[in-house]
Amino acid sequence: MEILKVNDLKKNYTTRFGGTQVQALKGVSFSVDAGEYVAIMGESGSGKTTLLNILAALDKASSGTVVLDGKDLSSVEESELAAFRRDNLGFVFQEFNLLDTFSLKDNILLPLVLSGKSISEMESRLAPIALSLGISEILTKFPYEVSGGQKQRAAAARALITQPKIILADEPTGALDSQSSSELLRVFSDMNRNGQTILMVTHSTDAASHANRVLFIRDGVVFHQIYRGGCTNEELYKKISDTLTMLRTGRNG
């Protein structure tokens, strides 16, 4: 079942001086099925951040449509946008974006508090998620008291707790050391195995090799994609590296 459908998405920027138009996205189309784990790769400047911002409803496309679970994002009223994002999307950021003034527990519960859930429901949702992410013991701690990996797992818990249709992750391993990275990627794989749809933007080959499918973006279009098929992570890793090499040489040559 298709949960996200992106159709011929274009985004133009007008530069500050002179008014020349820059096309960041030149017609991106792809779709994500429910329960899929998709990685989007591309070099900086390829348009992947622009794409993610549009998917997250933080930015508007110049043309084209994004349909999430049958609902066109552009049809959501401005005033309902915040609530829509809160209820349908989960976010994991490179810089964690946890609030220093909240304990991890309060950080995780914040989206539920914002949508006005009861305390009992909050607690019953929190317990299993915290357990599966291995942060039950440190819930009362504050972000500055725990490691980067723990912070990012708390951020993942915050994304999961609203039971979103899709989790959008923006370079989630970007600020982590390799040990914490692989732990987090394991967490993501577990989440996905439990049926959670994940869309991750990254330029880490290792991170991408955990996904079911990898999309490559270059110069504002989807340039190539790889399906996992029956590959192990290592085999997928190899495939991705080859593709990246090919992309690079293709450009140079």
Added chain:
Amino acid sequence: MKRGFYRKIAWNNIKKNYRFFVPRILAEMGLLGCFYIAVTLALDERLREIKGGDYIPTFMAMGVAVLVILSSILMFYTNSFLMKQRKREFGVYNVLGMEKRHIGKVLLHEGLISDSVAIAGGIGVGILFYKLCSLLICKLLETDVIVGFYFITLKTILPSALFFVAVDLITYFFNRVSIARMKPVELLSSKSAGEKEPKVKWFLLVIGVLTLGSGYVIALTTKNPLQALGLFFVAVILVIIGTYFLFVSGSIFVLKALKKNGKYYYNKKHMPAVSGLLYRMKQNAVGLASIAILATGVLVMISTTVSLYTGMNNTLDRTYPEDIYLSADYNYGTGERDDSVAVPTDILEEAVRKAAEKNGVEIQYVNPEEYLFVSYYVQDNHLYAESELYAAMGNMEVMAGLREFFFITNDTYERLTGERFDLSGREIACCGISSASEKASDMTGTIYLHGCEYNVKNQFSDFPCSIAMLSNPFSTYGVVVSDQSALEEIYRNQRAAYGDFASKITSRICVKFADRKAAGAAFDSIRKDLREDLSAYVKSQKADPDYLAWCLDCVWDTRVAMLGMYATLLFLGILLGAVSMFATVLIIYYKQISEGYEDRERFQIMEKIGMSKEEVKKTINGQVLLVFFLPLVTAGVHLAFAYPMLKSMLNVFMLYSNRLFLDCALITYVVFALVYVLIYRGTSKTYYKIVH
């Protein structure tokens, strides 16, 4: 390095950090301006020549003392704020290869530029507004304005400028030392380190509750106005300590309790605000407490001085039911104690009537009155002459138990009221006079005085002697004795007890003119005629007119003295009120900016995880509103508790119209709140700009 290099960097820094520098420069200008005005007013000899202007130097000197303290605190506060915000900047310089002494040079040049602008500007502001202030003070003193020129002299410019130069120099050296002690790594990362959630400081909380509580208790329970004068400052200090401690610890206590309450805390409306405040309180409690105290100070100063000034005519009408009170005696120069002779009241009356007629002023009535005025220490039903007690008790102890007594005869009472009591021998009638005193009910049964027993036969209210209106803050009683011999008995006994400090039986007349204003205009001439007339009488009694001693208490002289005092006080209140207002604005402004920078990140995150712009705005508003209006509410509560004590202190100044003071206090509070809201709105704009 090239000449002018540091100056260029300094200039650039000032431009870049204008949000911090400009308010500091403006504040220094304002403070210096006020300082200059106070110093100049104290030294301007032209003002001393105005009627009532003799209070100006003393009160302005007090004002200067307060300004010295306030300005130093504020300059240090703004400086430390500036340095804190710029730590990172200095760290970058250091990393880029500037040595600390180079940074010091940059600081020096920054200081030279900003301080010279501030000091020159401040003197300019002072000179400009001095004219306005001297006009205002003349207006308050109800004199024709001094014409002409500005009063500009190095005598007042130099001390003002030098004081601020000194403050600037001290802050500069302070900054150099703190830069010398810093480590660049710490500086660069100083902001990213997370802050611990504040803990409740129980010790401070307990002390805060105790000090604030006892301050309030003192304010509420002190009934004796004289004690109020002394205890007021004790109460003020207790309340100040209590305010600081409770802002620091009490706020966190309350917020933590709210946080513990899950039902309350896990709510969209409360959660961001409570946790935000918890952190904000840690950094801002001291600033907020300072605002609360400054605000209370402004309110107290303005409301009391305004009510004294505006209530003056009312006070005069009350304390002077008649226009003049005249008594006179003369002696033959022998130096003996019994040498002096009182001028009989009918002679006094005749002299007044003659002088009035000569000057074309109509007299409404003349009342002669005769009384003996003595103070006694009261314990149960015993009255002791105070001199008997000083040996046995402490000075203050005696003072606190001292009461004043007006003795008049039944005849005098009858003449003044048309009624008389049925008294004989040592029977007396009693009455409590001053508004603060316990009414006469505590003078019952038998009173022991100078070894004699007096029987209180009657109680009454409204003592008819007008002198009693002038009674001081001691509790005062009026006593009617049976006849002249009884009065003279008391007179003799107290003379034996007090010796050289004994009171005399005073005979005097109270004169009411038909038109107070007209009589006032002619009074200098009336006074001269009276003096001549009485001198002639003394001469006719074969005594030297030089030995005439007269006591002429007139409403107009008192008015000049009161006006001088109250007008100067009011002016001082306005000046210090303005300075405190400055200080409040400054603290609020700096708080807003620093919080803006800190909150920016937090609100960006909240928007990212699904809080709408509206919700963010609401949260900011609620949080900021609470933080802002907490000091205002605190000031209101402080003022409410101080109210009874202030009222009784105003009684010392013979302001008995409580209604007036209540109105003044309320109006001052409302006006202050309005100004505060304006400040709040102005600075909020800057805050929103930073956050978004």
